[in-house]
Amino acid sequence: MDRITIKKIPGKILIVKPSSLGDVVHSLPFLNSFNSAFPNAEIHWIIAKGLEGLLENHPMVRKLWIINKDRWKNLKKIKDTASELAGISKELRHEDYDIAIDLQGLLRSGLLAYATRAPVRIGFKEAREGGNLFYTHKIRGGREIHAVDRYLKIAAALGCDTGDVNFPMPLIKESDRVKRLKENAGEYAVIAPGARWKTKRWHPERFGRLASMLDIKTIIIGSASDIEISKDIEARSEGKSLSAAGNTDIKELISIIRSARYVITNDSGPMHIAAALGIPVIAIFGPTNPARTGPYGSNHIIIMSDVSCAPCYKKTCKTVRCMDEISVERVYKEICGYLSL
Numbered sequence: 001m002d003r004i005t006i007k008k009i010p011g012k013i014l015i016v017k018p019s020s021l022g023d024v025v026h027s028l029p030f031l032n033s034f035n036s037a038f039p040n041a042e043i044h045w046i047i048a049k050g051l052e053g054l055l056e057n058h059p060m061v062r063k064l065w066i067i068n069k070d071r072w073k074n075l076k077k078i079k080d081t082a083s084e085l086a087g088i089s090k091e092l093r094h095e096d097y098d099i100a101i102d103l104q105g106l107l108r109s110g111l112l113a114y115a116t117r118a119p120v121r122i123g124f125k126e127a128r129e130g131g132n133l134f135y136t137h138k139i140r141g142g143r144e145i146h147a148v149d150r151y152l153k154i155a156a157a158l159g160c161d162t163g164d165v166n167f168p169m170p171l172i173k174e175s176d177r178v179k180r181l182k183e184n185a186g187e188y189a190v191i192a193p194g195a196r197w198k199t200k201r202w203h204p205e206r207f208g209r210l211a212s213m214l215d216i217k218t219i220i221i222g223s224a225s226d227i228e229i230s231k232d233i234e235a236r237s238e239g240k241s242l243s244a245a246g247n248t249d250i251k252e253l254i255s256i257i258r259s260a261r262y263v264i265t266n267d268s269g270p271m272h273i274a275a276a277l278g279i280p281v282i283a284i285f286g287p288t289n290p291a292r293t294g295p296y297g298s299n300h301i302i303i304m305s306d307v308s309c310a311p312c313y314k315k316t317c318k319t320v321r322c323m324d325e326i327s328v329e330r331v332y333k334e335i336c337g338y339l340s341l
Contacts, residue, residue, distance in 0.1 A: 002157045006120060016112050017103040018048040020196070021250075021269030022293070025054070025149040025276050027103055028167045030155050035060045035168075037160040044095065046112055050288075053250035058170045065092075066133040075239055078191050089115035092225035102131065103151055110134035116144060116282045122154055148296045158194055165296070167276035173250045182259060184215045185242055190257055190274070192265035194226035196316045199287045200267045202323055205255050207264070208236025209328045214335070216261060220245055221270055262339060264331070271295055282335055286322035287312050301338050 013034070013241075017027045024047065030203065035043065042062045045055055048069040049320065055061050065088065085108075093240030094116045102123035114122045123135040132138055138322045139157050141150040145269045181187070187327045191211060205206040212234060220230040222245035230245035254273055257263060263274040264282045274281050275295035283295050283302050289311040290302045304310065305325035312322075 002097075002153070003159075004120070004122065004137050004139075004157045006099070008098070010038055010120075011040075012042045012097050013044070013096065013099040013101065014065075014092070014095070014097045014113070014116055015045045015101050015103060016111065017048055018067055019051060019104075020048075021054070021149060021223075021239055022049055022272040023104075024051055025167065025269070025272040026296070027151055028169070028276060029148055029162075029165045030053065030103065030151040031060055031162040032153060032166045032168045033155040033162050035160070037155075037158070041098075046109075051250065052138055053168070056118070056251075056252075057166070060168060067098060068267045085111070088112070089233065092116045093315070101154060102127070102261065103136065103154070104131075106131050122157075124150075124154075126221075140159070142321040143294065146292060146294070169254065169273075169276055172255055173183065174255045175252055178248070178252050179182045180256045181219065181244060181256070182243065184269055185219055185262060188217045188219050188242075188259075189214060190260040190265075190270070190279075191218045191220045191241065192221065192222065192231065192263060192268055192270035192274075193229050193272075194222040194264060195266040196286070199317050200285075201229075201284075201319050201324070202284045202326065203234040204329075205236060206326075206328045207231040208241070210331055211237035211241045211262070213328070214240065214331050218264075219256055219260070221256060222246065264335070267293060275300060282331065282338070284323070284331065285316050286310060286320065287317070290314075303334055 020332040044063040045061050046065040049066050052064055053067050097116045097118040099120045100116040100118040102109045102113040105124050105127035107129035114134035121135045122137045125138040139154050141153050154161045191207055192207055193207050218241045220241055220243040221231055224246040227246040230243040234241045234243040257274050257278050260279055262280040265271040266284055267288050271283055281295040281300040285304045303321050307322050310322040
């Protein structure tokens with residue numbers, strides 16, 4: 001096992017993990033482990049704009065640095081990106097961090113860690129785009145293990161106790177909008193039909209049919225890009241679904257999931273939030289590998305088709321057999337059997 005010897009107890013550290021939603025959730029056990037080992041350390045976190053709600057007012061995080069990650073990918077705005085990077089780099093140097101930890105493992109995250117000039121800069125040996133050139137210490141994370149366990153390898157290398165895996169989700173005051181939604185739904189399950197890749201999405205028509213068969217109502221969640229498919233599911237549910245897609249921020253999303261009886265989902269960010277909250281997850285997987293990105297823990301079931309080409313990790317596919325061959329009847333049967341409905 002890799003070991004990192006530090007000369008003094010760190011007083012201030014920076015965690016670089018801007019995205020994605022699921023990956024930030026996967027980082028929370030690392031945060032918990034590190035905070036337990038160094039309770040007096042001041043922890044800062046670099047997060048992508050739009051995801052800050054996941055860590056705002058978190059008792060373990062003193063300061064958030066919010067970056068416009070999506071704009072950084074736009075070559076037409078490279079001048080603005082360079083200006084923003086130069087500005088945040090200057091501010092990071094003034095923070096006088098003892099340790100900078102890059103959990104993202106990309107060129108831009110490596111540059112941000114390097115910009116701190118922290119004497120200890122830690123990242124993964126497998127970091128892409130040359131990100132590992134900017135670390136003083138490199139940990140072998142591995143590609144074929146779950147992301148949670150991969151991040152915890154850095155905590156273990158620093159001497160932190162990683163035996164108990166806990167997801168310290170922030171306490172969130174429930175909004176009036178979410179209260180009304182829950183009152184209208186009564187006891188409910190959650191459907192999360194979205195996913196960043198089209199190949200990871202089960203058909204809306206099947207989600208809708210499944211919702212019509214369940215013994216409780218369902219609340220459909222998602223971003224603004226999921227509004228259309230969520231309305232389709234709602235229309236096919238025979239009055240048993242309520243769509244909240246595009247009408248919630250991250251904090252409201254967490255509040256909805258926290259009170260659900262169970263969550264039916266593709267491989268997506270909400271799936272990881274549910275797992276972190278200890279809510280039973282029924283996860284439908286196609287082109288990705290649940291051993292690496294599935295819901296963490298044992299309180300969940302994974303539904304996959306038996307096709308030889310999966311997992312292929314393709315974002316586009318002509319047939320998407322891995323998802324097409326998962327029937328509504330199978331998912332319903334799995335839910336009934338697992339939850340004794």
